Amino acid sequence: MDMLLQALASLLTFESFITVLVGVSAGLLIGSLPGLTATMALAVLLPFTFSMEALQGLIALGAVYMGAIYGGAFTAILINTPGTPSSIATTFDGYPMARQGRAYEALAAATIASVVGGLVGVAFLLVLAPPLARLAVAFGPAEMFWVAMLGLTLVASLSSDSLLKGLLGGCIGMLLSTIGVSPVGGETRFTFGFPPLQGGVELIVALIGLFVIPELLTMAAEGRGALSKEGGFGKSHVSILQVAKRIFTKPVNLIRSCLIGQLIAIIPGAGGNVTSLVAYNEARRFSKDPDSFGKGNVDGVVASESSNNVMVAGSMVPLLTLGIPGAPPDAIILGVLLLHGLRPGLDLFTETGVLTNGFILSMGLAALMLLPVGLIGGRLIHRVVIKTPYYFLMPCIAMVTILGTFALRNSLLDVGIMLILGSAGYFLRLIGIHAAPIVLGLILGGIAEQGYVQTMLAAVIDPIPWLRLVSNPLSKVLAGLVVIGAATALLPAWLERRGLLDKVSSKAGGDA
């Protein structure tokens, strides 16, 4: 409690307020550009935090994250193009509302839902993370190996159409993590006689390459102009208070969506797009008037936006406790934590508890800041977004990407690695190998290797050393979860092939 109060005190400064305000505005601006995801927003703005103190840098990135996820709703509602993948479900009802001249109502509902979702996520993180971090101490090498495998299996199954391709991406990522000096043994590996590769593939370099470059190449190939000018705010027939009254007098949808968002956010790799789609589907299923969904029902906007903003803080539960990102943007936060010498786990909540709690609380402040920034600054940001031609935007983002990558280690080689991974990532995506499993493999590779090698070393006198990986109850449970995770990914396809699965979800997509 003392730490929480100290963290709150460290947050209530002019500097922190300005950092959050600028972070939310910058995130909102980037998030509202179609194709530019929250991960991209964090990657592009990352170098600006290098000269900041650890807390200030984390506050800035937390605010950017919150702003970017919310920013995706702007274009989703106004021009039927989700600014970030998290806002896909917002288009289903947001755009029909805009076409009916209810754009302001939809935006107000999205703003209120985002604020509530953001605050709920922060509350969950504050409550869930410390006890889970204490539990993480019980995890030995074998358990950490299985946790890494579990994360990889879930990511592979959630982010790809094919489990095999997802796992292939994960293996490629894990092998990329082995380039450089080995954590156990200290030998140089896979440098092909090129000494600069001894430093390995920096996580953030790979993240920027795999997430940003393919999007830039797509923008260039499509010759995609800036947003069409059809989307306007429209005349507001209702006030924000009326919208708020409507949402809070029937809070079941909001509460359910927040709970769904939090539950899914804890699963490593399940991003905001999964949370918002599931929450939207459930809102429609439980609604008394499901037919109105997809035609401009404000509950659809509330479900989608509240759940994806819960995910922002909620997905940091596995990140701060086990070092496993709950969503791709969290990987950048992990990189920043490691840059400042902070390792996920119990220490984050004890030795550096003030900093960690300050970061968590700052996301609550960022959620509150969405209200003024979204409603007042939103019009201005939208105008800027509409007027910036893509042919200026694309090279400028490329410049910031190159600068950010170079600034990490003052290395031009890193820029080259970023471009190679990005270009390869574009073509890999075409054949169904997505960036998320590769990046997660890169992150989890180190954790899995340490767990695996240490377990094998401990079992050197055992007749079958591999059995040490499942020698205690916790690792057996985790290994079981890995199998279940893989099986549940295969189950829907198997059921569909057997004709046992009614294609309800596809119908939902069609209606929307």
Place this chain on the structure above:
Amino acid sequence: MILRLNTDIAAGIVGLAFAAVLWLPRGEMGRLSIIFPRAVLVILVVIAVGLIVKGFIRPGSRRVVISGSLRRLLVVMTGFFVWWFAIGTLGFVVSTCVAIFLLTWYLARVDGPVSWRRLLQWVPIIGVLVGVFYLTFTQVLNVRLPTGLLL
């Protein structure tokens, strides 16, 4: 642009090629350093072979869609690498000004011919933009950017 390609087989071949690149230098390493990469390599090969077999028995997608212009995609991709190379030789400011100007011109041509007047209008905008970022990184963030032969 739509390419007819069995994505399962393609992904499997990519996996096998990647495994082959890392399989060759493994012999020089000690047991502790190779134990994990070797295990992952074996799993990667199994998955890749599985994908190739699946590609023949029950293929997934048989086509790859490249949205937009493949030529523009390849030109911009090559442009990024030339830009990277130029940063090391010419310096950040000069190479970035030239690269952004050329990329902007190339991409703006999609909407139609770009007049000289527009091109001249872009010069100060790009100059200021690159200058602001250069000064922010060198003066505020204390990052020494490559100077190369020029700046």
